[in-house]
Amino acid sequence: MRQRAGWRRSLKATRVGRAYLVITVGIGLGALNTGNNLLYLVLGFLLAIIVLSGVLSERVIADVRVKRLLPEGAFAQERFALRYEVSRVKGRAFAVKISESGGALDGWAWIPTVIAGTPVIARADVTAPRRGPLKLGQVQISTFFPFGLFEKSRNVFLDEVLLVWPRRGFYCEPPEADSGRLTGESGSQRHRDGGGDIQGLRELGEFEDARRVHWKKSASAGKLLRVEREREDRKQFTLRIASDSPGEHLERACEETAALANRLLAEGNDVGLEAGGRKIRPASGPGHEKRILSALAGLGYGLPPAPEPTR
Amino acid sequence: MNLAARKSLRLRLRDLSAGAAFSAVALSGALPLPFTGLFAIAFVLSLWGKRPFLNLRLWSALALLAAAVALFGLVSRGDLDLVVAAVGFATLVTAHRMLSEPTPATDQQVLLAALLLMSGAAALSGEVWYALCLLAFGVSACLSLGLAVVEGPLERDEDLPVAPVLRQVSIGVGIALAGGIAFFILFPRLSWNVAARRTGAGLIGGTTGMSDTVRLGGGGDIKTSARVVLRATLEPSPRSDRLDRYWVGRHFDLFDGKEWRGSGKWGRPTARVSFGPADGALVQHIELLPAYESHTLVGLAQPISFGPATALSNTGSSPAMLLQVGTEEVRLAQDANAFTYVVHSRTDFPLLEEDDAKLQALQELPQEIDPRVAELAATIVDQATAPEEVAAKLERWLQRNLAYTLELPGEVDDPLADFLFERKEGHCEHFATALAVLLRSRGIPARVVGGFFGGERVGERFVVRAGDAHAWVEAYSPVRGWMTFDATPESGRGSRPPPLAARLVDAYERLEELWRSRVIDYSIVTQWDFVRQLVRPPERAASDDDGHERSAAASGGATATQAIFAAAVGGGLVALFWRRLRKRGPKAHPASGFLIEIERRLEALEVVRQSGEDLEALTRRLEDEQHQLAEPLGRATRRYLEARFGARPLSKEERKVLLAGLDPSR
Numbered sequence: 001m002r003q004r005a006g007w008r009r010s011l012k013a014t015r016v017g018r019a020y021l022v023i024t025v026g027i028g029l030g031a032l033n034t035g036n037n038l039l040y041l042v043l044g045f046l047l048a049i050i051v052l053s054g055v056l057s058e059r060v061i062a063d064v065r066v067k068r069l070l071p072e073g074a075f076a077q078e079r080f081a082l083r084y085e086v087s088r089v090k091g092r093a094f095a096v097k098i099s100e101s102g103g104a105l106d107g108w109a110w111i112p113t114v115i116a117g118t119p120v121i122a123r124a125d126v127t128a129p130r131r132g133p134l135k136l137g138q139v140q141i142s143t144f145f146p147f148g149l150f151e152k153s154r155n156v157f158l159d160e161v162l163l164v165w166p167r168r169g170f171y172c173e174p175p176e177a178d179s180g181r182l183t184g185e186s187g188s189q190r191h192r193d194g195g196g197d198i199q200g201l202r203e204l205g206e207f208e209d210a211r212r213v214h215w216k217k218s219a220s221a222g223k224l225l226r227v228e229r230e231r232e233d234r235k236q237f238t239l240r241i242a243s244d245s246p247g248e249h250l251e252r253a254c255e256e257t258a259a260l261a262n263r264l265l266a267e268g269n270d271v272g273l274e275a276g277g278r279k280i281r282p283a284s285g286p287g288h289e290k291r292i293l294s295a296l297a298g299l300g301y302g303l304p305p306a307p308e309p310t311r
Numbered sequence: 312m313n314l315a316a317r318k319s320l321r322l323r324l325r326d327l328s329a330g331a332a333f334s335a336v337a338l339s340g341a342l343p344l345p346f347t348g349l350f351a352i353a354f355v356l357s358l359w360g361k362r363p364f365l366n367l368r369l370w371s372a373l374a375l376l377a378a379a380v381a382l383f384g385l386v387s388r389g390d391l392d393l394v395v396a397a398v399g400f401a402t403l404v405t406a407h408r409m410l411s412e413p414t415p416a417t418d419q420q421v422l423l424a425a426l427l428l429m430s431g432a433a434a435l436s437g438e439v440w441y442a443l444c445l446l447a448f449g450v451s452a453c454l455s456l457g458l459a460v461v462e463g464p465l466e467r468d469e470d471l472p473v474a475p476v477l478r479q480v481s482i483g484v485g486i487a488l489a490g491g492i493a494f495f496i497l498f499p500r501l502s503w504n505v506a507a508r509r510t511g512a513g514l515i516g517g518t519t520g521m522s523d524t525v526r527l528g529g530g531g532d533i534k535t536s537a538r539v540v541l542r543a544t545l546e547p548s549p550r551s552d553r554l555d556r557y558w559v560g561r562h563f564d565l566f567d568g569k570e571w572r573g574s575g576k577w578g579r580p581t582a583r584v585s586f587g588p589a590d591g592a593l594v595q596h597i598e599l600l601p602a603y604e605s606h607t608l609v610g611l612a613q614p615i616s617f618g619p620a621t622a623l624s625n626t627g628s629s630p631a632m633l634l635q636v637g638t639e640e641v642r643l644a645q646d647a648n649a650f651t652y653v654v655h656s657r658t659d660f661p662l663l664e665e666d667d668a669k670l671q672a673l674q675e676l677p678q679e680i681d682p683r684v685a686e687l688a689a690t691i692v693d694q695a696t697a698p699e700e701v702a703a704k705l706e707r708w709l710q711r712n713l714a715y716t717l718e719l720p721g722e723v724d725d726p727l728a729d730f731l732f733e734r735k736e737g738h739c740e741h742f743a744t745a746l747a748v749l750l751r752s753r754g755i756p757a758r759v760v761g762g763f764f765g766g767e768r769v770g771e772r773f774v775v776r777a778g779d780a781h782a783w784v785e786a787y788s789p790v791r792g793w794m795t796f797d798a799t800p801e802s803g804r805g806s807r808p809p810p811l812a813a814r815l816v817d818a819y820e821r822l823e824e825l826w827r828s829r830v831i832d833y834s835i836v837t838q839w840d841f842v843r844q845l846v847r848p849p850e851r852a853a854s855d856d857d858g859h860e861r862s863a864a865a866s867g868g869a870t871a872t873q874a875i876f877a878a879a880v881g882g883g884l885v886a887l888f889w890r891r892l893r894k895r896g897p898k899a900h901p902a903s904g905f906l907i908e909i910e911r912r913l914e915a916l917e918v919v920r921q922s923g924e925d926l927e928a929l930t931r932r933l934e935d936e937q938h939q940l941a942e943p944l945g946r947a948t949r950r951y952l953e954a955r956f957g958a959r960p961l962s963k964e965e966r967k968v969l970l971a972g973l974d975p976s977r
Contacts, residue, residue, distance in 0.1 A: 016419040023423065027430050032501060037833050038433035038441060041495050045449055046426075048490030052483050092475055095460045110463045112471050146480050147453060148419070148460040 009058070010153045017149035024050070049147065057152040060093045060143040064114065068139065068158050069121070073294060076131045076167045084109050084139070087119035095145040098122060101138035101155050105162075131166040131254055132301050135159070165293035168262050169255030177235040177269075178282070201225045236282045237264050239292075241275035246300040254296045261292045275299055312473045317458060318413070320473065324455035325418045326357050328448045329405050332425035332432070335444035336402065339436030341395050346402045353406035364410045371407055378403050398431030415459040422452045439819075439826040446488070453484045489879065496876070500835040522605070525563055525571040525740050525761055525782060527726035536777035539820045540603035542827075543766070543773045545611075546594040554766035554773055555805070557612040557783065557795065560605075561640030563759045566748065568677040569726060571759050575637020580644040583618035584635045592616075592655035599650040602777065606643040608633070609762055609775075610654030612795065617641045620652035660793040665756075670787060673756035676748060681728035685752040698755045698788040705749045706796045709742055715803035742798040743782040756787040760795075765805040769821060770828040776820070779805055845876070902954035905966055909947055915975035916940065926951070943972025 013021060024046045031039035069083040082105065084098045092115055099108035107126030114120050128134055138155040201217055204210070204224040212226040239260060241253045257273070264271045265284055272282030273292050276299050280291060312320070333350050336342050356363065364371040382400055385391035391399075405424040411417050429448055432441060457480035461471065541558075563571035592615055599608075608617050622631035624647045631652070632644040643650055691708045692701050714736035723729040727748060730741040743759045750757035764781035766773040781804055783797040797804065909926065918940065920929055926948040933941035947969045954961040 016416075016423065019419075019423050020426075023426055023430070030430070030434075034434075035500060035834075036433060037495070037830055038437065039430065040498060040500075040833075041491065041830065042430055042433055042445065044494030044498070045445070045487060045491035047494055048487040049453070051490060052487045056479070056483050092479070094476055094479070095463065112461050112463060113475070144460045145457070146460065146483055147456040148415075149456075 012151045020149050056146045057143050060145050061141050064141050066139050073163045073165045076128050076164045079125045082124045082126045084122050085119050088114045088116045090116045095143050097142040099140045101140040128164040134162045134164045163297045165297045166254035166258045168259040199228045236270045238272040265289050321458040324451045328452035329425040331444045331447035332428035335432035335441050338440045341435040346399045350406050357409040394434050401427040437831045439823040538602045538777045539774045540777050541775045542598045544596040552768045558609045558763035559612045560607045560609045560762035573639040575639040578635040580632035584633050584641045585616035587615050589615045589655035592657050595654045601648045608641045611656040613660050614654050614656050616655045622647035623649040670756045674751045676751050688749040688752045702786045702796045706798045709798035710800050715800045739782045739799040743784050746784045746798040769824040912973040
């Protein structure tokens with residue numbers, strides 16, 4: 001990450017600022033036309049306010065430092081919190097607005113005041129327009145201070161990449177589980193021994209696997225009780241995206257896959273992914289979902305999938 | 312400060328700024344009373360936190376539209392001035408917005424509408440109050456805007472420090488005001504002030520002391536009034552600060568024992584009135600202020616011609632017609648808030664043919680006049696017969712034997728006899744009456760003149776106050792014509808030393824005069840003079856033909872302006888210099904220059920340093936290589952380190968000796 005401060009400033013009149021300018025021009029014309037000295041006095045004051053706005057707003061934005069605090073990832077076209085750490089070396093800054101320049105992310109963070117030596121974390125609710133690695137370049141530091149007539153901005157170069165996960169769109173039908181409609185833990189590659197956490201005991205049903213009987217408790221209860229474990233009904237799915245050539249089709253496939261992975265994982269299944277010539281083994285958990293989402297985010301952009309956790 | 316407190320403060324500041332803007336309009340006196348009432352109600356409701364238009368958006372907007380249509384109708388019918396109508400509508404918009412939902416956007420609308428009010432007031436008013444209103448408006452509006460800006464687009468109920476915001480905005484407003492004044496002074500005026508309107512006399516009303524009759528009796532309260540009733544620019548301008556001359560208003564020739572009146576017949580309205588040739592006359596550009604609530608024109612004794620005149624009213628300025636009333640006075644033929652006109656005056660009286668009938672009338676006395684008056688005149692005059700000698704004797708006697716006072720409680724049947732024989736004290740009207748009656752009793756035509764005595768310089772002009780109102784006598788001699796005599800002791804001629812209240816009025820009048828001369832009447836000529844004073848060295852005090860020193864007051868204002876300007880420029884330069892100084896980084900250590908010179912010489916000697924090799928390492932390497940520079944470099948390096956880190960400063964000579972060992976030319 002590099003932070004370079006440009007010297008260029010941009011100035012934009014706000015709505016009230018535009019009205020102010022129109023009135024100022026009107027008063028100026030009136031003063032020139034009539035020679036009324038009081039109008040000249042008012043005009044002088046109005047013009048001085050404009051100059052002062054420029055000076056004070058420069059004082060505010062010139063010394064503001066910004067650090068982007070990126071989230072691990074964000075869903076496309078969904079609001080997410082992007083945080084900025086805003087600090088200042090000397091003096092105070094008022095009415096600071098931080099946003100991403102160039103329209104990469106819409107939304108902005110507002111900081112009423114920044115005191116030197118006390119960094120402020122500001123949150124911007126922003127939306128990323130599309131899936132994929134999003135290159136974030138310039139951060140725009142703006143202020144309306146002191147009178148809200150103009151918005152003065154400067155850009156700071158903060159080159160970073162935000163991984164935008166695909167939007168979790170609609171899905172049609174879940175695919176078949178890898179091993180058909182299996183019961184118990186027979187479909188689980190890692191928990192074939194039935195070693196999941198014990199959830200409770202219940203009477204063994206007809207045709208149920210006798211290997212799950214808790215013999216000690218059954219003896220004391222006088223009936224066959226079986227152990228119920230988490231992931232008892234786990235299924236294993238491998239989601240596949242055949243083509244990774246960019247286009248609308250790929251986007252829809254990614255969105256559907258992301259939605260499907262989310263649903264299947266929420267139901268307690270293991271989910272894997274095969275896409276773009278890479279494979280993520282079926283597993284579960286929120287970390288695993290992020291791996292799948294990150295892999296989907298990079299699909300079509302040539303990004304390697306996130307490494308799987310070591311065991 | 313929490314959100315509710317911040318919002319309350321912001322709204323109060325907003326309302327205050329709107330109130331200040333409206334005050335500027337209201338003080339002009341041009342706005343019809345219903346607008347004032349409506350705004351006052353809106354102001355109170357808004358301060359009280361009541362927003363009746365919160366849920367009546369459509370209806371209130373329709374009412375506003377209807378008001379706009381009505382105002383347009385009044386303007387198109389000629390019943391209302393366009394500027395007044397526009398200001399009235401801006402008043403309604405401001406009030407409407409104040410009573411609507413208080414959002415930051417509404418605040419901005421209120422302030423913009425208030426800004427329009429301030430602009431309108433600039434066209435309607437020229438009073439010094441405008442400056443105060445502009446100041447109050449500017450400060451409170453800027454503070455309100457500053458608070459709204461820091462609040463941000465979304466109001467969040469969190470504590471925010473307000474004091475730093477207000478402090479910084481206040482400093483900014485101060486700078487903006489200074490900048491505005493600088494712009495005002497320096498921006499070239501391309502046109503004359505043709506849009507200035509004049510307000511009325513205000514709540515105090517007129518206090519001129521000029522009336523159509525002079526009635527004896529009562530006190531002389533007018534003498535304590537410090538209100539300025541007229542301002543005059545004189546060409547050529549006397550150098551003195553005080554004029555101490557008579558400003559003739561009107562003559563009174565009929566006396567009934569208690570009251571003086573005029574007998575002249577009113578002529579037809581005319582643009583100019585002339586009594587004789589105005590060659591070599593003193594030209595006076597006179598401005599009768601709203602406090603001068605009379606139609607009589609005045610001019611320095613003796614006025615030869617009057618006109619042209621201009622009437623200044625709320626709706627602008629227009630030429631004013633004059634009425635000549637015999638030779639007694641010249642009157643303005645119309646009503647207005649103020650007037651400007653030109654008078655030409657000469658020191659001698661105009662050569663007027665006085666017929667016998669008129670002179671006879673000027674000797675008449677009422678039947679009921681006390682016989683002791685004639686006896687007194689005879690006693691004083693003794694054997695003298697020449698009118699000028701008689702008048703001089705009577706004048707001197709009255710000045711020496713009767714006292715001047717303004718304390719004259721109660722009415723008396725014969726005020727002249729009471730003055731001459733009982734109380735033996737009175738004010739200028741008593742003295743003038745006594746002298747005129749005594750002269751008439753001796754068969755000398757005499758009349759009382761009402762006007763002013765005095766005039767003091769304020770800036771480039773002379774001002775005359777209501778307290779300068781005075782009465783004196785003109786006596787006629789067949790040989791020398793009309794002559795002026797003043798029986799009032801000198802101490803009672805001008806305005807009396809004012810008490811505290813009068814001092815305050817005096818201070819206000821002076822402020823207003825300063826405001827008028829420095830701001831309202833500021834022109835390209837003033838600018839040119841100002842620039843010329845800046846670029847030219849000040850001239851030594853000059854003397855005019857009469858040997859009078861150049862007026863300190865006249866040059867004082869310019870000097871003060873120059874001082875302020877110079878202080879502002881000087882302050883700006885100091886601030887710039889200080890800022891530059893502060894921007895500089897930490898000062899380099901004196902030994903650093905020595906190090907740089909060593910490195911430069913090593914480079915010149917083509918001693919190549921390896922990457923990351925400091926001078927000590929280089930010295931060791933050169934020693935290993937038995938290089939001839941090893942020894943001088945070692946000494947220089949060691950000395951550098953001592954000077955830099957060992958608190959042993961390096962003298963110039965030592966430095967020279969050490970560097971000599973590393974001389975590339977050797």
